Amino acid sequence: MRKVSESTVKRLSRYYRVLRLLEKEGYVTVSSKELAKIEKLTPAQVRKDLSLFGSFGTRGLGYKVLELKEKIASILGLDKTWKVALIGVGNVGSALVSYKEFAKQGFLIKLLFDNDQRKIGKNHKGIIIKDVKDLVKELKESKIEMVIIAVPADQAQKVVDQVVKAGIRTILNFAPANIKVPDQVFLRTVNMAMELEHLSFALINQI
Amino acid sequence: MRKVSESTVKRLSRYYRVLRLLEKEGYVTVSSKELAKIEKLTPAQVRKDLSLFGSFGTRGLGYKVLELKEKIASILGLDKTWKVALIGVGNVGSALVSYKEFAKQGFLIKLLFDNDQRKIGKNHKGIIIKDVKDLVKELKESKIEMVIIAVPADQAQKVVDQVVKAGIRTILNFAPANIKVPDQVFLRTVNMAMELEHLSFALINQI
DNA sequence: TTAACCTTGTGAACTCTTTCACAATTATGA
């Protein structure tokens, strides 16, 4: 496939969100100009992004809201469901498990793991927490496709190594750690401290 | 000041993390080559980033770990403490409040707000949860500098408007909403659903 | 002190991303 930049993928997510809203509000068509206005982009940017995947619009009219929404869903893989496992049922892990929106978008948290004997075996939001020592076996058996890491930073690399061993190709990591994975594994790290650091940088340098 | 790109700021955060580790491990100096290796960047990238803020290195030797760490801390504003308020003490909000690392980095959560009468007045991790209706007054009185938004998406714009009204210039938002702020306000949104969408895109397109 | 070596800091070149600008195409209203 042609090269799709990270920024383009992010914008596709944003378009998708807007299109869902527009659909709910009853809009039938939307132009690149309107989408751009909402997302504070240029119309050309919107059209370039979409044109990477085909010609979805109608000249003179714009894009059909429903059609474009579904097209983007299919590009992002949101027309499927994905089996997700979460490792580390602590503060962050619990918050993620109780978040209903993920399932609505097709991200189904099927397995929970921890290494704390007090948590293992407990039912958490309808899912039994399993022992992380069985991680590789369980991930394979349940045909898990994505893993979320929410363990302490000093445990993260070790856990990720197991996850990779189980053949998982995509990982979302919340631990503030510099984690190494093989090239064919796609890992994204959400680092909230870095976000705060960005704020303090802005505060110092903008004023 | 010269233009500093968003990517540069992110990388500075990453360098800072590495330097703290290197310091702990007893390293005295580090070269751009070594830093680059650790962070999977090019040495030139590391040097370009740093050179935006001055000449911190020594030719033939590299950078002094401690000195560079402190220099970056000062660039990112991590040599100060910041007063932070958090709005929405739910799943995400609670996780953030109980996270000790933020305070260690100088981000002090001083105030909590909610609109749920059952939560207001309760002591949460040593902080009394206040009524969001007093938001503007309290933010001003406590000289809060940053705000974290962890309310439901449909409440976020309304709450942010109040925050802006209180004169706050930097906001970290966890609600998946397209929030508008005036130009002089710096807002960053952490959208976890978008991160998962990135994973599913990768899964569909990499294999 | 000197020679060999190493690493920075930075213009220039290169690459990637965004914006421009317009032909092509469709919608719409007289």
Next chain:
DNA sequence: TCATAATTGTGAAAGAGTTCACAAGGTTAA
């Protein structure tokens, strides 16, 4: 049916960000 208006899709131009390449300056060891 036709003229006018609107909007897409896309090469080309412009702008940003990254990497190259090397002079300048510092280290190290004999």
